[in-house]
Amino acid sequence: MTAPKRLPVTALLGANMFFSGVTYAATMPYASVVGVETLGMSPGWFASVMAAGSVLGTLVSLSLGFISDKLPDRRLLVLVTAMAGIVAHGMIYAWPDQWSFALAMALVMPIAGACYSQCFGYVRVYYLKHMPERADFMVTALRTVFTIAWIVVPPLAGWVAAEFSIFNVYLVSSLSYAAIGGIFALLMADKATAAQMPAPVRAEGASLLSSFALPLGTLAGLLGLVVMTAAMRILTFTVPLFIVTDLGGTVADIGYYAGITAAVEAPCMLLLAYLTTRLSKETLLAAAGLVMAAFIGLTSILTSMSAFYWLLILNGLGTAALMSVNISYVQDAIKGRVGLSTSLMDVVAIAANLLGATAFGLLTTSGDYRFALAVGAGVSVLGAAIMAGGNWRRLGGLQAASA
Structure with a gap:
């Protein structure tokens, strides 16, 4: 009897990260x-929608x-979150008005937003089970595939x-969520791809909360990541409008900006x-915050x-660190709990989205996008200072980090 062929799991996970x-x-x-x-939303109304989605998303x-x-x-859970993505961005494409945008971004996308971390949670657990010595490498490699999409797609x-x-971009996203769901449905058809980690055993007499304890340095690091990522969100919300108003660019230039940044980001990840x-x-991570501050300022x-295009070298370098090094940093936050630790990626991103959206709404009410960017640079410096100040004994080489 011929043994059933095993699925090309790594190839499927690579395709999944691309989508x-x-x-x-x-x-x-x-x-x-x-x-x-x-759609004609005021900056305040837009920021309120994004902030509401951030609170629910947390x-x-x-x-x-x-x-x-x-x-x-x-x-x-990947299937559930992918379905939410299909619905959310499908709504914006099918009914392009303020209320469909608000409902999709505030109520449905908070569920879909967890798809990214759930995918990485599965990746980490799968390779810890099958190739533990290559688990960190595979997480980084698949994050690079994610970056390739940013090189190809925005232009x-x-x-x-x-x-x-412009609403066609939401159709593309909805179909990509469908592809993610299809890949994981295929993986679920093969029992060999199931992967889970046993929960860590608590010490005798220890409380349940002890399983979720975070060292003060790690808490400071997570807070620093939130603040630095919030600066990136201010940049993300403000730069497209800055391009088409202050710099005389077009919608196509926005795509080139994102694509060039990703093209720089990919080799920087190897570095x-x-x-x-x-x-x-x-x-x-602290150095990345300073690099981002220089770019935004x-x-x-x-x-x-x-x-502006020449400066994208700085943007790619800073983004590469804040979007790749942060994954392994966060996944090690709560020992033995990969799923809960990985969800902290979403918490960082969502908290940053809340802060960034609120700051965007307040800073751009008068239409002064330059001032918003200047403040964003200061926020990035603050985040770097929190990361460094809370972990000053860990700064420098790996020997110092383990001391």
């Missing part, structure tokens, strides 16, 4: 342009992270938005993979698109 990247790359650069410029992400460590098959999405309809063998994660004083 996961598409869901972000096709829509994130255009969110503020769709909400404010196209609760959803923590709940799903806790549940994922309890379920016998964590792949089911294409910008062209589609400029030539046809960072090497640096993680020499320097502590805290050092790299310099952007705020620009007057031409050509100068």
Whole structure:
């Protein structure tokens, strides 16, 4: 009897991470342009919608992270979150008005937003079970595939938005969520791809809360990540509008901006993979905050698109660190609880989205996008200071980090 062929799991997970990247790359650069410029939402109304989604998303992400460590098959949660993505971005494409945008982003996308971390949670657990010595490498490698989508998709999405309809980018995202769901449905058909980690055993007499304890340095690091990522959110919301108003660019330029940043980001991730063998994660993340501050601050004083494009080298370097080194940093936060630790990626992202959206709403009420960017640079410096100040003993080489 011929043994059944095993699925090419790594190839499927690579395809999954590419489509996961598409869901972000096709829509994130255009969110503020769709909400404010196209649908006519005020900056305050747009910020309120994004902030509401962030609050709900925090609760959803923590709940799903806790549940994922309890379920016998964590792949089911990827299917649920992918379905939410199909619905949310499908709503915006099918009914392009302020209320469908508000309902999708505030109520449905908080569930879909957890798809990213649930995918990485499964990746980490699967490779810890089958190839534990390569688990960290595979997480980094698959995050690079995610970045490839950011290289390819934004310029294409910008062209589609400029030539046809900007709402088509949400159709692309909805179909990508469908592809993610299809890949995990296929994986669930093969029992060999099931993966879960046993819950850690609590010490005798220890409380339940002890299983979730975070050292003060880790708490400071997570707070620093929230603040630095909030600065990136201010950038994300503000730069598209800054490009089309202050710099005289077009919707297509927004796509080029995102694509060029990702093209720089990909090789920078390889550099960072090497640096993680020499320097502590805290050092790299704090440095990334300063690099992002330099980029955002310099952007705020620009007057031409050509100068802006040259600065994207800084953006790619800083983004590479904050979006790759942070994964392994966060997944190690709560020992033995990969699902709950990975959900902290969503908590960081959602808290940052809340802060960034609120700041965007307050800072751009008068239409002064330069001032908003200048404040964003200061926020990034603050985040780097929190990361470094809370972990000053860990700064420098790996020997110092383990001391």
